[in-house]
Amino acid sequence: MNYKFSHIGIPTSEEKEWDGFYEPGKIHYTKFNxxxxxxxxxxFDADSPMPELVRTIPHVAYVVANMEDALQGKDILVDIFSPGEGVRVAFIKHNGAPVEFMEVASQI
Incomplete structure (x- = not known):
């Protein structure tokens, strides 16, 4: 599997100049790019459905060419969802930490 580094995500309780809000996950975020x-x-809002590991531990994110292949045999924390057009995301648990996989239509 070929993993291309994308970003690191750091949970915070501080207010920032948020670039967006993902309603289903109750997640405020800044654009890493x-x-x-x-x-x-x-x-994360108090009522966020995201797992505690994702809400409390920083994650590293990688772009993958095929989400289903990347997830095969992994410990899935958050199943595939689409936070925006042309993007599919999932989180796995690796050695006790969250790892994000991103499949981006324009990069496939």
Whole structure:
């Protein structure tokens, strides 16, 4: 499997200049591609359905060519969802930490 680094996501309880809000997950986020170090800040509403591991531990994210192949045999934390057009995301648990896989239509 070929993993291409995308970003690191860091949970916070601080207020930031949020770039967006993903309603189904109750997630506020900054755009990692605007940050020189590819950092995405994420803040979860109290009623967010996301697992505690994703809400409390920083995650590293990788772009994958095929989401189903990338997930095969992995410990899935959050099944595939689409936070925006042409993007599919899932989270796995790896050595006790969350890892995000992203499939981006324009990069396939």
């Amino acid at each position: 605007k940050d020189e170090y590819q950092i995405e800040w994420v803040k």
